[in-house]
Amino acid sequence: MNRTLIESIHARRVWDSRGRPTVEAEVRLRGGAFGRAIAPAGASRGMHEAIDLRDGGPPLGGMDVRNAVSHVNGEIATRLIGMDAQDQRAVDAALIALDGTPTKSRLGGNATIAVSMAVLHAAAAAAGVPLYAYLSQGRPVRLPLPEIQIFGGGAHAGRRVDIQDFMVMALGARSFAQALDMTAEVYRAAGRLMEESGRLQGVADEGGFWPAFNSNEEALGMLVRAIEQAGYVPGEDVAISLDVAASEFGRNGRYTLGLERRELDRDGMVEMLLDWCQRYPIASVEDPLAEDDPEGMRAFTAAVGHRIQVIGDDFLVTNADRVRAAAQARHCNAVLIKPNQAGTVTETHAAFEAGMAAGFGTIVSARSGETEDVTIVHLSTGWDAGQLKVGSFSRSERMAKWNECLRLEEVLGSAVFAGREVLPPQAGLPLP
Ligand code: PGA
Ligand code: ZN
16 A cells, blocks of 8 residues: 555635635545645735636625635545655646646636645655655755735735835844844834824734825835834844835836825836835835836846845746746846745746746745645745745734744754845845
């Protein structure tokens, strides 16, 4: 009997951090090993990413996933039972072929990613090692440098401000645990400042403070004050990281800043961001221009890419071919890695490898709709991605990831923290 052959697959409908249904998959192997994973869900999605299959119709705003769940329990289970869970590539190839569409729109990317990750968990369990160790195969790994949201905006806060994520990176931290300590102080200081200025209105989808600001830039100013009030030197101890998520408000080279009632063209948008990079301690910028604006991405990267991390998220959608093309054209210098954008672990890993081969920064990332599932922590550590993005420093679907990192750090030792070396040396220092 081969103990790693898939014996059964079962999916159920569970609920995510926005109170929406999502797909949980469980895989049991002949030898008794078990794996489980839950599909996350994005709100500011790239147009080329794998499709979350939703049922439509009146119930739950059309967001139900009964069809995706029954695809797992039906044709996916039938196809995968008997396959070897240790052969992730073959399992994922079977999922891709069974679906037969470029974006997993038939079976649902939510169905395929839950199954693919559950198979991975089962294989690690059969090997008797934690998932990160199964992935690293004995190669040296590091705990990632986290980027952690302080204010949430964009699609995660009813578009109260245009910019989606105002985050911090604890560049001065010597360990993952210390990075969390420092971030916790900044988060507390930001909360205090919001309260004092009468703007404390709860939190956005990923747990960052609700962005009750009069301009996008006001949030940057408040963030710098929070870093200072927490007792840190902005840009040295703690730097700012932005996810502009510009595809949400930009199309055809035009950008509409709703909050400020301004419309910018591509050059204006680049200029505004460069101005911010000159005046604020910004170490990293994600999707500065829209997914349909490679020219803008290239212009921004040409201006600051030697000092600042420029990440493609919606722009690259965790797709290896897109990463290679972007590297060649110098559209950005880092890639966000979101498993459900790709739809299988194998495709996610291919995008990661393409990023590594290009010398890109690699940031494994959660989605705005999350659960207690901590698979991404193991991917970022086991693949030695160097960075992890999970959202803010509140709400248990976020804290579950940070806490899992602490457990891994206890096993691995704090000497193996990626730290600021994953960024360009001048990241966070003001542009000249
Ligand atoms: P999403 O956003 O999960 O809502 O798509 C996260 C991000 O843009 O990084
Ligand atoms: Zn993003």
